[in-house]
Amino acid sequence: AQKITQTQPGMFVQEKEAVTLDCTYDTSDPSYGLFWYKQPSSGEMIFLIYQGSYDQQNATEGRYSLNFQKARKSANLVISASQLGDSAMYFCAMREGFTGGGNKLTFGTGTQLKVEL
Amino acid sequence: DGGITQSPKYLFRKEGQNVTLSCEQNLNHDAMYWYRQDPGQGLRLIYYSQIVNDFQKGDIAEGYSVSREKKESFPLTVTSAQKNPTAFYLCASSIGRDSYNEQFFGPGTRLTVL
Numbered sequence: 437a438q439k440i441t442q443t444q445p446g447m448f449v450q451e452k453e454a455v456t457l458d459c460t461y462d463t464s465d466p467s468y469g470l471f472w473y474k475q476p477s478s479g480e481m482i483f484l485i486y487q488g489s490y491d492q493q494n495a496t497e498g499r500y501s502l503n504f505q506k507a508r509k510s511a512n513l514v515i516s517a518s519q520l521g522d523s524a525m526y527f528c529a530m531r532e533g534f535t536g537g538g539n540k541l542t543f544g545t546g547t548q549l550k551v552e553l
Numbered sequence: 554d555g556g557i558t559q560s561p562k563y564l565f566r567k568e569g570q571n572v573t574l575s576c577e578q579n580l581n582h583d584a585m586y587w588y589r590q591d592p593g594q595g596l597r598l599i600y601y602s603q604i605v606n607d608f609q610k611g612d613i614a615e616g617y618s619v620s621r622e623k624k625e626s627f628p629l630t631v632t633s634a635q636k637n638p639t640a641f642y643l644c645a646s647s648i649g650r651d652s653y654n655e656q657f658f659g660p661g662t663r664l665t666v667l
Contacts, residue, residue: 440595471655471656473658478660479641479643479660479661479663480658480659480660480661481596481643481645481656481658482658483655483656483657486655527595527596529595529596539584539586539601539603539647539649539654539656540586540598540601540611541586541596541598541656542598543588543595543596543597544595545593545594545595546594546595
């Protein structure tokens with residue numbers, strides 16, 4: 437079974453609109469962390485936001501927020517007021533456990549977001 | 554400026570040759586990682602190192618080797634045993650093993666086998 441599933445290969449959004457990128461995960465570990473990264477066409481991965489499994493509130497970072505629904509095992513990224521510069525590939529990733537395994541991340545296959553005028 | 558550098562940006566190799574990809578960081582991070590990215594796929598972990606002189610295999614280590622002789626450096630060698638080495642390779646680092654530490658990535662090296 438896939439540990440991280442991103443079902444939207446591509447998304448379009450109009451400038452200034454909000455967009456939600458879906459991510460579901462699968463783990464039996466009670467301690468885990470969820471990350472979202474942005475990858476522009478240049479290739480570099482840019483960290484956006486983090487949510488810990490024990491965090492009581494949804495994470496927010498500027499225009500980025502994470503809609504964390506633990507029971508549904510989903511961690512959707514919400515980008516508000518989209519900008520042209522948001523056009524990129526977006527990856528959801530998970531880190532399981534706190535000890536022994538290091539800080540290894542498992543990535544989804546990504547969602548290509550295109551912001552249009 | 555603190556960050557991660559990878560060189561070269563583009564690399565071409567003939568079949569049967571070994572090639573080494575460089576990764577250097579000046580962030581004073583303990584942990585370093587190598588990922589491979591193929592078109593239409595996410596990143597897959599090749600090797601990681603949590604401390605100098607120690608490293609572990611990731612999910613797709615076959616055909617690759619690494620060393621960690623210095624904290625700042627984590628070179629990756631793609632050997633001739635790697636059957637399909639053409640890919641985009643990303644190096645990353647993080648402060649340590651804690652789960653809330655995000656990984657910082659370098660700009661990547663695109664390897665093409667001719």
